[in-house]
Amino acid sequence: MGDSDSREDQDMGIAPGAITQLARLLDGADGAWVLTGAGMSTESGLPDYRGPSGVWKNRSFAELASIEAMRREPREFWDFYRMRLDHLGDARPNAAHEALARMERAGIVERVVTQNVDGLHQLAGSEGVLELHGSLRVARCRSCGVELPIEEARERWSTAVDAVPRCDCGEVLGPGVVLFGEALPLAIETAFELAGRTTVALALGTSLEVFPAAHLPLVTVERGGLLGIVTQGSTQFDDLAAVRIDARLGRVLPAVADELLGSASA
Numbered sequence: 719m720g721d722s723d724s725r726e727d728q729d730m731g732i733a734p735g736a737i738t739q740l741a742r743l744l745d746g747a748d749g750a751w752v753l754t755g756a757g758m759s760t761e762s763g764l765p766d767y768r769g770p771s772g773v774w775k776n777r778s779f780a781e782l783a784s785i786e787a788m789r790r791e792p793r794e795f796w797d798f799y800r801m802r803l804d805h806l807g808d809a810r811p812n813a814a815h816e817a818l819a820r821m822e823r824a825g826i827v828e829r830v831v832t833q834n835v836d837g838l839h840q841l842a843g844s845e846g847v848l849e850l851h852g853s854l855r856v857a858r859c860r861s862c863g864v865e866l867p868i869e870e871a872r873e874r875w876s877t878a879v880d881a882v883p884r885c886d887c888g889e890v891l892g893p894g895v896v897l898f899g900e901a902l903p904l905a906i907e908t909a910f911e912l913a914g915r916t917t918v919a920l921a922l923g924t925s926l927e928v929f930p931a932a933h934l935p936l937v938t939v940e941r942g943g944l945l946g947i948v949t950q951g952s953t954q955f956d957d958l959a960a961v962r963i964d965a966r967l968g969r970v971l972p973a974v975a976d977e978l979l980g981s982a983s984a
Contacts, residue, residue, distance in 0.1 A: 732965050739961045740970070741977040743946050744826050749916035752818060753934055754832045754839070757923025757949050761812040761968045764805055764836060785860070785892075785899040792882045792890045796875060799854075799893050803868065806854055811842035814922070814967035817975040819843035824979055828916060831909045833924060833931050835895045848905040848912075850931050856894035859885035865894060906930060913937035920946045923967050926953040 744750050756766035767779045781787065782798045811819075819842040821827045830839050831848040837855045839847045857871035858864070864885055871891050874883035883891040896902055909931075913919060919938035926932040926947075935955065939945050944960040947953060948970050956962050963970055 732963055732970065736961065736963050737970065737973045737977060740946050740948070740963065741974050743918055743944060743961050744821070744920075744974070745978060747826075747916070747918035747944075749828050750826065750918035750920065751828050751912050751916050751938075752830050752920045752922055753924060753931065754818075754830060754834060754922045755924025755926075755928075755949070756834065758814055758832070758967060759809070759812075759834050759836050759838055760923070761814060761966065762809045762836075762838060764809050767802070780898050783895070783897055785897045788860075788890060788892050788897060793880055796882055800875075803854060803872075806836055809836060809838060811838045812968050814971045815839055815842035815844075817971035818922075820975050820979065821971075826978060827920075829912055831905075831912065831931075831934065833928065835893075848909050850896075850902060850905055850909065852893075852895035852903065854893055854895055857883065857891045858894045859887060859889055859891055861885065861889035862887045866891070868893070902930070909934055910937060914941060917943040918946065919943060920948070921953070921955075922948050922971070924949060924953075925951065926955050 756764075760766055767783070782795065787795045815838050818827065818830060819839070822830065822844050829846055829848065830844045831850060832839055833850050835849065835851050835854045837853055855868055857866045857868050862885060864887070871883040871893075874891065875881050878884065885891050913934045914937050916938060919935040921935050924932075926935070935945050936958075939958055945955070945958055946961040947956060947959045948963045948965065948967055950964055950966065952964075
């Protein structure tokens with residue numbers, strides 16, 4: 719790595735050589751997968767609802783985004799989710815999403831596993847994304863199991879007297895996300911299988927505090943694989959990382975993709 723590259727790393731607030739180290743980690747992988755968290759989407763203008771911005775009307779995210787709240791306080795529940803959907807409406811994939819999709823298309827990254835529910839990975843071009851917590855792009859009935867585009871839920875709440883969307887079976891519709899009090903989807907099993915057969919895991923924009931998702935990178939490490947972490951702030955698994963970068967993903971991932979694949983603008 720040349721002196722100019724080192725200066726560019728320092729300009730981004732990154733330790734000299736860290737971009738090259740992360741690129742080499744991926745280049746030498748016999749299968750690499752990625753776990754993404756809220757930090758992947760905050761650069762698209764979406765709040766981290768598990769952080770301080772998750773408090774709404776003096777109520778916590780865990781309290782509002784629960785199956786109990788949906789059943790007992792459907793109007794308050796949907797007031798909260800309408801606010802989330804309003805935020806989602808203008809959000810677009812950022813440079814980190816696009817760089818990750820580019821590396822996936824090139825075969826450098828095998829698959830993306832995400833804790834996010836915004837669908838921005840798919841909009842950026844990633845395929846086969848494993849959504850551990852579901853998606854805000856759809857609505858689902860917890861009674862009969864029907865799934866509808868979220869736009870249909872919008873139409874239903876706009877005409878409902880109480881502003882609560884309901885299924886044709888009469889039950890309250892919920893967003894297609896995993897609410898507190900619900901089991902994770904089968905995607906978690908596929909994610910554990912993926913983590914157990916690949917040699918490199920990248921944890922991107924996640925604090926690695928929410929389990930069982932946070933255990934996934936450890937599965938790769940425990941079988942002798944390597945871990946790279948790129949997120950702002952520390953995590954409990956930093957000491958296990960072969961490469962650790964504390965910086966914005968929108969600056970790091972495009973630089974890594976350019977080092978592996980050449981400049982996207984070339």
